[in-house]
Amino acid sequence: MSLKETDLYEPIKIFLEDEGYEVQAEVKHCDIAAIKEGQTLIIELKKSFNLKLVYQALERQSLTDQVFVAIPRPEKGQRDRTWKDMIRLLKRLEVGLITVALDSPLKTVDVVLEPADSMVRKNRKKQERLQAEIHNRHVAENVGGMTRRKIMTAYRERSIELCCIIEEFGKISVKELRLMGKEGKYSSILQSNVYQWFERLEKGIYGLSPLGEDALRTVDYDKVVSFYRSLYRKEKDK
Template sequence: MTFAETDLYEPVCRFLEEEGYRVQAEVKDCDIAAEKDGELIIVELKKSFQLKLVYQALDRQSLTEQVFVAIPRPQKGQREKSWKNMLKLLKRLEIGLLTVALDSPLKTVDVVLTPSDSLAWKNRKKRERLQVELENRQVSANTGGMNRRKIVTAYREKALHLCCILENREAITYGELREMGLEEKYMSILRSNVYHWFERVEKGVYRLSEEGRKALEERDYEKVVAYYRKSNEKEE
């Protein structure tokens, strides 16, 4: 694991532990190996998507069908052709995908793809050797389950931040957002209202919509919402 990849390791490790997995790094050349109830998951980490990462994941499929790659979340969202092509390739190869919000103080992890039941041949002896080493290490265990989640892009995170700001206010103005030190992007999010989470009261004044209140209760966003609610409490 390189120095750059260690930025990804801690958030992914924490995420898996919260899901109830026993986690270790650098087990038999795997960046991360995790086990729960007999299920073995392997995660390979890279600061960008590249063929070397794909080759590593394909090699790990000889150990388990539950192989994931983890990369930083996309800066330009999910509409870029390169992102769609990457997803198409990973789906075809039955490789899972995790994204890590390295550009956010939350460092959240999203499950974008989960591997389907793989037909890849598995080397039983190699798997047994890996599991023996994993089981012989001292690890901690919780409870939970690994589920696919909506990817929280940087844009969506800022929109959720706005929802948290607005949930206890009747409305907010651009001027008030600037006084909070928020960048111009937040004003743009209110104007474009992509997710229909806001309502325009008058020019430059917005309030939270019913859709926005529902978004605050969505399980996929609970960590982001909890973070910004706590952050808002400290500022008040």
């Protein structure tokens, strides 16, 4: 199935509603419009970052300072030159960035960049029409606020998955990863050990380090840890 912009909508909607926002789609040409405690937030969705998305975001700044663009989580990670250039541009334009992990069963939503207060003059009439449209479609009690989380990169998610595998089975070998169909990138994560979450018990066999045990208790990783714990508990019980 080819990727569609609508694939981004549901995970973001759930994320915003969990944060206490009243969310609607396709409001006055905005892909997503949300309100919390009188503050309007707008998100424009695209399958990839491009100039059309930038133009849309700039147009939405006449409605609110809280303008985000949303794209799928990048496959190459966030050290890629293209990614860094995109972040630099969005910062200059005072536009926020959200990514959705469409490459993961969890569909994790991350607020990568918060928008800054824009100097763009606001159109009060358009603001009022937008808010009225949202309120007239649906009324909900607004609570809480949006908070910055640790970014769940694909590499970090695979590392957490490995922690959950080791936690469930006690230890893991490269051979066992191969039998599980996870040798490739997963064995390289064990060997590079970027986060120091793993420790080599003997040749080709790894366990969790104290830092890895701490990672499984990190609040920002709760949903990811719960998902993979449940998955590998079922695997073990088979």
